[in-house]
Amino acid sequence: MRPRLDRVLNRIDLRGSRRDPRGLLPRAQLDVSVAVEKIRPVVEAVREHGFSAIRDATARFDGVELERLRVPAEAIAAAAEALDPAVRAALVEAIERARKVHGDQRRRDVTTQVVPGGTVTERWVPVRRVGLYVPGGLAVYPSTVVMNVVPAQVAGVESLVVASPPQSSDGLPDPAILAACHLLGVTEVYAVGGAQAVAMLGYGSDGADEADRCEPVDVITGPGNIWVTAAKRMLRGTVGIDAEAGPTEIAILADDTADPVHVAADLISQAEHDPLAASVLVTPSVALADAVDVELGKRAPATKHAERVHTALTGEQSGVVLVDDVEHGLQVVDAYAAEHLEIQTADARDVAMRVRNAGAIFVGAYAPVSLGDYCAGSNHVLPTGGCARHSSGLSVQSFLRGIHVVDYDAAALREVAGHVVALANAEDLPAHGEAVTARFGS
Structure with a gap:
């Protein structure tokens, strides 16, 4: 018999708060x-x-x-x-x-x-x-x-x-x-x-x-x-x-225009990866949070990997974060720096283009994370655990190295020689300057 989801996502109420939310947000703890x-x-x-x-x-x-x-x-x-x-x-x-x-x-x-x-x-x-x-x-x-x-x-x-x-x-x-x-x-x-x-x-x-x-x-x-x-x-x-990958995670920034069925289904889709998977909803709408809870209560026990999903959704790494408005929500999702971030708000494209920190961003009701997992054309090997603040997902650049090839002739080197010598002497590395002047007999 499949387990019932007998408690909803944990809630973190950040309304009225302008503290740095990074230490307050749900996150899997791995050493x-x-x-x-x-x-x-x-x-x-x-x-x-x-x-x-x-x-x-x-x-x-x-x-x-x-x-x-x-x-x-x-x-x-x-x-x-x-x-x-x-x-x-x-x-x-x-x-x-x-x-x-x-x-x-x-x-x-x-x-x-x-x-x-x-x-x-x-x-x-x-x-x-x-x-x-x-x-x-x-x-x-x-x-x-x-x-x-x-x-x-x-x-x-x-x-x-x-x-x-x-x-x-x-x-x-x-x-x-x-x-x-x-x-x-x-x-x-x-x-x-x-x-x-x-x-x-x-x-x-x-x-x-x-x-x-x-x-x-x-x-x-x-x-x-x-x-x-x-x-x-x-x-x-x-x-x-490429990265030190942790458990997968989804954050959804949604307002009251979002469909709670879509939101719940997307939270569950990431939760089925792993008991440590993180599913986080950031919203200014208590009504949406309540409706998503209801949908989770229906859908999670009926999914194939119900036990795994239940563990992930009720773990410390998952939850609902209540915010004042979408603007506040943007600050929170930037602090969270999700591997996958869905934007299900009014003017979703404009909101998405203001996000600074995310591995990949999925815009609107018809771009679920599962599309990116398989057939969007984007890459699904993405930074986790907040690493999207400083790292990118896998790409062609992951396999390339930039190499500078410096090609100066005698006249070009002579023209800048004085500057090289001045900087070398300023750093007490006179042999650096001499490596230039030796080429001109001095």
Whole structure:
């Protein structure tokens, strides 16, 4: 029997308050540093012992005895062949839309003539090899394959590898994940999950034989649980990482023009991801909050993952935040800096364009977060836990590095030499200036 939602979202009343709301808003509490210490032995064992350590960790955490790391090419092709036609069509559409949006993100090299004979060119160079992590725990995410692979391909990354946990049934990643890899032309896939997968990608690993070997990557992207996040923190500096992803979250800024059915359905859609998922409604309308509570009471017990949804909605990370008006609500959602932010207000587009902090913004009644999860063309790998205040979601830029190419001739250097010498001497670094004057015999 499915549990009933016997209490509504917690309420936080900020009406009349102009305090900084950041410490008052609901948020999941995760201590990644504790997780780091727990997975440190796993990561270090993979660095030291490679395949044998990965095999031991996989048997321990996933209950799977790995014979090889790499998924055979025929298994990837077979998964695509067996894919449900409706799912195939949806993935193809998602890929096409993502390529269209991400194609417009590709930067072009720019050369600036600073003075005659002196130029600076900014080149945008893709990293050589990227490891893309695709989780496979409470849910399976072929859409995440799309969201990771497409921007890397558009950026021009020459070597892409996907790692995803093995299933207990056959020791391979979920067939839908393999099928998505096939549709995207990714052939290097490893049946490894968790912290051991991140360590394998970052440090590289031997395998059952030379063909099973995984070379280290330059960048690791993709969401995962706290153990994946902790391993990414450990590897930061050895490789680049996209972000330390936490539990998913949705905030909805809504006024009394919003439909409570839409709002409740969208809150539930994020809650079904994870018991720690955050669903937050920010509204000046008590009537809307009450109506949403009623809808949650009807819809949440009837959804497939009712127990998970109940835990998420009633947890400390979820709630209703009452504000004075939409203007006040904008201040609150900027302070919250949601991974996903829906604007369901009058003049929703104008309100959305005033938001400063969000991973992605969804405008109006017909742009739910679930559209962005799959087929909007936007990317769903987004900053969580308030990181949208300083970080962006995954994009083509995540896989590019800007490199300045400085090209000055003798006349251009001579013309600025005095300034270089003056600044070098001011910083008590006279050899810097001498490196310039030596070129002119002084």
